[in-house]
Amino acid sequence: MTTPSDLLTDKNDWPWLGYDEAKQAEIHAFGDGYQQWLQTARYPRERVTRVVSLLEDKGFKRVELGGEAALNVGDAFYYVNRNVCLAAGIVGSSSPKDTGMRVVGSHVDIPLLDLKLRPVHEEADCGLVMMKTHYYGGIKKYQWASIPLHLVGVVTQRDGTITEVDIGSDPSDPVFVIPDLLPHLWSEAQSKRTAAEVFKGEELRAIMGSTPGTKTDAKEGEKEGEKAKPEFKKHIMELLHSRYGITEGDLQFADLHFVAGLAPRRVGLDRGLIGAPGHDDGVCAYTSIDALLKVKAQGSAPSQTAVCILFDKEETGSDGPTGAKSQFVRFMLEDVMARSTFGVEGRGVYAAFDKTFVLSADVSAAVNPLFSSVHDAQNASVVGKGVSVSRFTGARGKAGTNSACIEAMCQFRQIAGDIPVQICELGKVDAGGGGTIAKFVANSLNCDVLDVGVPVLSMHSPFELVHVADVYNARELYLSFYRS
Structure with a gap:
């Protein structure tokens, strides 16, 4: 009843x-x-x-x-x-x-960050090699700055080999990060932007590396004994090649992504919530x-x-x-x-x-x-x-x-x-x-x-x-x- x-x-x-x-x-x-x-x-x-x-x-x-x-x-x-x-x-x-x-x-x-087809960009004056991305799905772009990122996906090579890439899941791996601007200097560059543009799409670039290699071969027009210039991009690509056997050209035939490198954790003293990407x-x-x-x-x-x-x-x-x-x-x-x-x-x-x-x-x-x-x-x-x-x-x-x-x-x-x-x-x-x-x-x-x-x-x-x-x-x- x-x-x-x-x-x-x-x-x-x-x-x-x-x-x-x-x-x-x-x-x-x-x-x-x-x-x-x-x-x-x-x-x-x-x-x-x-x-x-x-x-x-x-x-x-x-x-x-x-x-x-x-x-x-x-x-x-x-x-x-x-x-x-x-x-x-x-x-x-x-x-x-x-x-x-x-x-x-x-x-x-x-939602994640896809690497562009030609992603590697050298910022030699800043001492950095950056990876350009194109965001996938609806995101608040500013949320992706200053957090650890894993690089995952697959790369096809000229011989038809498909190589799986995973940098970040192993605790001994490095991670990647999109650098944010400090609050002391953000007034002109960020503070007047709307929330949707605190970070613009083209600014979602992650740090790939920061140490230079030394140029060994002299190029035409250079004087003998001229001070060798640091080569950031070449050094970083050599490291990627040593780990996976892939070249910069292979990246144009790749499906690579940055995903949030935040481990799943319980949230709250009662452990009632699960937080994770x-x-x-x-x-x-x-x-x-x-x-x-x-x-x-x-x-x-x-x-x-x-x-x-x-x-x-x-x-x-x-x-x-x-x-x-x-x-x-x-x-x-x-x-x-x-x-x-x-x-x-x-x-x-x-x-x-x-x-x-x-x-x-x-x-x-x-x-x-x-x-x-x-x-x-x-x-x-x-x-x-x-x-x-x-x-x-x-x-x-x-x-x-x-x-x-x-x-x-x-x-x-x-x-x-x-x-x-x-x-x-x-x-x-x-x-x-x-x-x-x-x-x-x-x-x-x-x-x-x-x-x-x-x-x-x-x-x-x-x-x-x-x-x-x-x-x-x-x-x-x-x-x-x-x-x-």
Whole structure:
């Protein structure tokens, strides 16, 4: 029987108060595992590589689009798309034509600094060699100055060799840094700029080195005995070549990035928050994959085919063959259905997509108490109160939104059960806005898509914050979704 108090939502309900010590310990242990994963999963290629290792350890088999290998009920499989996008799944016991599929999609790219194609720049008068960058995704540029940076990525060489670069993860490695201006002298150069221009894009240049080599070969026109000039750039490139065998010309055929070199740490005396670069959207990628691994560990096949997709390029609009706008998701799901026991092809695919439910697993904005005015508190997420559920995203007049149908919301309500969730919006109606992969997947598949992810503080900064309980509950929610 419904009582009068049941008619109202309790905004003061804190899930943590309902956990006993054993449950709290379990939540913290899961958070520790996530932190360990973040240490060596700092950018898309690295994240996909780490996930592949996790999948293969649990018996998932790699398949290729258009392959011949059959997929039977309970089979666990994965696809890799250009080393920066991945899909993994388990074949369900019912035909997708009759029941559809359960798909969770997140993204593994993060805001970072890409190196320019010709990045090395000598500032001999200043005694420095700098690396020019082009920022990727939405950032506050000033946040990237005066913090340690790691150099990561791959370089192709003339013979076709692809060399992985990682400078910074080893404690004995050097790091890199974008130098800021001291407050004593910033008045003319920085203080009158807007916040968006405290650092301009072309000023995001990181120090690569500071010691010169000595010129050994005399050049034409130089007098005998003339004092040798220091060669900074040549010396630094020699050091890079000695470590990786790459030349300056190779850098034009490279995919290199600076990522924030800040180790994941617990925040607060209660250790309730996890601070780290790349929660957006590493936290949803990790929890959705871990949930799929748990389905596999439980033994029995899910009722509906369960699939987890990790996309690239979300931070720049989801374009390209590895983004959510690409046909990869459709080709992959059709490939799974065609080679599965049920052999769904032709018009049966239309019925399968129509019945498929997708969760767009991306983070949401938690209320920042320092700037709470940009939120409608009654319709905003709070860290520690549960997983965020956004029926619609977009900006202002819901421009660019997917806006899940109410029947999908009803279905999700049954799936969530007692798992803590928060129905939320990104911010006040006219305060800004944002989007996820939801609308792209909904458009390409004609399926229901709902945004469900972890609330984040300091989003898109080099050190984002999530609550350890929300991380755990996201995994539990994705698990329930795969299994329901």
